[in-house]
Amino acid sequence: MGVTKDYLEAAKWLRKAADQGDASAQYNLGIAYARGDGVAKNEAEALKWFRMAAEQGEPNARYTLQKLGQSPH
Numbered sequence: 001m002g003v004t005k006d007y008l009e010a011a012k013w014l015r016k017a018a019d020q021g022d023a024s025a026q027y028n029l030g031i032a033y034a035r036g037d038g039v040a041k042n043e044a045e046a047l048k049w050f051r052m053a054a055e056q057g058e059p060n061a062r063y064t065l066q067k068l069g070q071s072p073h
Contacts, residue, residue, distance in 0.1 A: 007037040008038045010032070011032050014028050014029040021056070023056035024058060026053035026058065026061070027049070027050065027053040027058050027061040029049045030045075030046045030047070030064070034046035047065075050065050050070075051070075
């Protein structure tokens with residue numbers, strides 16, 4: 001609270017953590033790509049990150065893929 005949201009900075013740090021295999025960061029980076037928050041909106045890139053997170057067992061990523069009619073594998 002009281003802090004301005006900086007989606008570009010958030011996406012930068014999410015990408016660093018996601019590239020190191022952090023499933024939560026991968027899921028949240030997928031959300032960023034799905035919404036276009038701090039990155040160019042890109043559905044294919046969002047699905048890529050959701051799948052990577054789901055393969056590690058991240059439950060929100062698995063749910064999101066199922067909701068989108070996609071296989072988590």
